Amino acid sequence: MKTTFTYDHYADYAELTARLVYFSEHYPNYTRLTSLGKTPEGRNLWAMEVTDLRCGDFDEKPAQHIDGNTHAGEVTGSMAALHQLDVLLTGCEEPRIARLLQAYTFTFIPRISPDGAEVYLKTPDTLRSVNRPSGKAQSGVVRQDLDQDGVIRWMRIPDETGAWTADAEEPRLLRRRRPDETDGVFYTVMPEGLLQGESEDLLKAAPARWGLDFNRNYPCWWRPEQPGAGDYPLDNPETRAVAEFLIDHPNVGVMVTHHTSGGMILNPPGPFSEAEQDPLDRSIYHAIGALATEEMGYPLLNLYDGFHCTESDYAAGAGDDWAYLNRGIFAVTAELWDLQSRAGISVEEQLEPELSDAERLRQQKLTLAWIDAHCPQAWKPWTPLEHPQLGQVEIGGLDYKFTIQNCPPAYLREECEKATRFALRQVCLLPRVAIMRFQAQPLGHDFVKVTAEIVNRGYLPTWISRQRQAMKLTKPIQIELTGAEILQGQAQGEIEALEGYGQDQTELSFSGVYGQTAALRRKIEWIVRAPAGTRVQLNVRCAQAGQASASCVID
Template sequence: MQTTFNYDHYYDWLEMSECLKHLVKQYPSLMQLESICVSEEGKDVWAVTLTDSSSKEAAAKPAYYIDGNHHAGEVTGSMAAMYTVDLLCTNYNKDEKITDLLKNYTFYIIPKISPDGSDVYLHSDQRLRSVNRNYPLSELADGLHPGDIDGDGVIRMMRVKTAYGAWKVSEKDPQVMTKRTPFDVQGDFYNIYPEGEIINYDGLHIELAKEKWGLDFNRNYPFGWFSEVRQPGAGKYPLSNPENKAVADFVLTHPNIGFVSTLHTTGGVLVYPPGTYPEAKALKKDMNLFKKVGKMAKQIMGYETVNIFDGFLTDIENYSSGAFDDWCYETQGIPAYTIELWNLFERAGADMSWPRKDKDDDVQEAEYAMVLKWIKENIGESAIKPWTAFDHPQLGTVEIGGFDYKFIHQNPPCDYLLQEVEKTAKFMLANAYALPKLKFESVKTEKICDGIYKLEAVLGNTGYMPTYLTDSAKRQKIDQPVHIALSGCEVIEGEAVLMVNALEGVSGVNTYYGYDGITTQKHAPQLKRFTWIISGKQNDLVTLTATSQKAGKASIQCVL
């Protein structure tokens, strides 16, 4: 499908702002653009609302939420979010599925949560977690601070020859380093660090300094939050970062949000809550939802779907916490994927099966060699700097080499960016169809006597998900009923406004493959019939309106 803009490079805040403003000007009936926060550097954090407003207002439709750049360097996510905005706008009334999506659903998209941090990442050699604000220290700490000291614009690896080194040159490839074994007692050995300089070097010890910009926006949400002592980057208190508070407020003020995709790098995997306890202790029905939708992600993106706690975390004792996906699911009942885009090692042919497994040193050595081979063949040999001697101001002769971590490992090279954002958008748009959606299947009247009628209507949920979204929402008692209201008549028997606790979705239909055939088994209702006795005049127009916080609004009319 067509897009208005090209996706062959990474947009900084200014370019993305110009693109968004152009689209909202071109498609005013589809797109709204608002600033939900202004950064310390005066940059707007933009939020996009996308829907065909001529059919129904945005708040009256089930909604899908997307964001990017919780982490400054994970700019692929920002580009995938921007691409989705572009794709929806540009192909409305040209592509049948896009048109149908915008008529029936709403998309809320925040492409760049951290514009300040993202711009530093894109316009300097620096890598940073979320934003360029000093935290937790006000001054630079002692130790090695990564930086481009050889002037080529990229922070690479720096190896220092020492008899105490833990690394040696691989026998298979001189560019590859392999770990020293207990039997390696002779030869050249090295320690390897990021390229950079050392504050208060004592002449003996080289240790990475504590990050000067240590805030982590994805550790600042008010579920499972721990202080800095337990969780680095957590911030002073939950939602202490203005950007985080703006995102949380946006979710809370848009209660029609029914699914979340928060876009990150890297890993080539979709991860789902819970992230603070094992899946075995989680709500089974919700876990099945994540897995079923995840199978669709595998078909479209080629990426596996795993539970955060069981399959993604490397430390289940001191696990990462305060994350956005957990907050959405555990406090708002909204299912949420963190989509980790791009996987260099997988592209190179390495085994990247999930859940993660520890690998032997020789396997890691071989996989790193595969990565270098892939880079040479697909980007060019010039993308890898051979180990090159450099006169370090503190360490004397060192060697600097390797590839650009930022735009080969953490994010795809520009030639591969379009592939990544295309398949991401394709999955998210398909996922939106899983949202619950109200529909009146029928309405009929039967005249009882002059001015008195029996009115009967059938309301259904045509979506894959139930109107309450998740069992997590029910457990928290935040699930909202469906309301059905009548207007244009007087109700004699029944309620003018009825409530039904829930309508099940297709995901809740019990099915069975058995030796005696394939069956659909007993399940909670997807459809319900409502009956009233009303009074009115012949040819009066009666309107029935059903409203659900998560499944949108549906209306139907009948003539008496």
């Protein structure tokens, strides 16, 4: 895929901003760059809209929304969003891309947490969404980069009462000590760091310094007791800005929110099983998932069913759930990058809720073997260190941030290209109103019969989803006829909705053809009075499905 910029490293805020400004300045006929506001640390929360403005304004076409970096450490997501934007603009004159830009609008919020991502990229720290205190006291072993190698790894402490020992087959890894194991070298394991607060007689890993989770902060089945949920829905300026942006863009019908990792596409609903979902919406989600699997090799999993959730234990307040359940947008979460699958561990094995110690060790061995073969620099051998509080310890293990949570940089472009290929197919599901036929038939004495056929060229219906209908957010198709005196029919009228070709119910088998086609077209007639040579204009517009116009001259 042709791009202007390279995708072999992770852009910090300054570089991300420079790329967006470049595109804004070099493609003024395609882009609108907007700051949705300032973060608490003064960074802009950038949004960019992209379309071919020669063929209609941003709000005059059906739209796809793309975002990334809801979680600060999932920086692959922001690079995937930038990559798709780059592909669209760099290739804007290529026939396929040009057609997409003529027909659709693309909206991007590439980095929802610029403050958090900056900490993640420029320090050894990890964090969920943003570097704002979440209220938990840091008592225990607080994660710090003691050996100053830029990575916070594991720390093992020699301890004859420790619960861990080196694995005989792969001594770089630790296995749990067996119940009857009395001879050997044993360890207590902790994250690399320093003791803070009262340690008493045991060691514990301190809670995360920053625990806020933007993906638990949306007003959709929000629960205050859920970790990271915040004080109330949308109390973070970043999530509030995202919600307001989507509310202000009713033409958004499909969406991809880029996260990491795991190599899967997650579809709402998250608070309940998809068995309880409207059957039509469920079938559309499965169709979207099939496209993702074809392009990315990643399976579709329902958020609730795929993660073995229960009525009391499910992810509440998620952004994709809010987009679908509250706004009727077909939103999916792309969990980009999956080292474990590359290492031979299936998604089902990764999601097993109760891994045995033996199975966990087996998976770690496969993972380490892949790292040895493809990015050996990510693993640090166990190295002695004199700890200021605990005495002699050893530091070692994996650079988790850029092997498992995100791609090693050498794999970044490949992952971005997969995400872009999928997104450029997903957008094609959107409904698009069109005028198939518009003609005038003279009846004599300046009386004229005007006929139009309005169609939906998209896979989705003009109402987008049953969920959007249930939330009463759908807008009808507006029709306006001008240029002549109307004697019969309305100058301004409405069509409630048109189905898309995805709602076709015909079945084809060797025994015959059954069922019915989708109701995706509507014929409208007027009787007007106008002399020969009069030009009659028809304008059709739908908030979710774009607009079309046509004219004809009366003979």
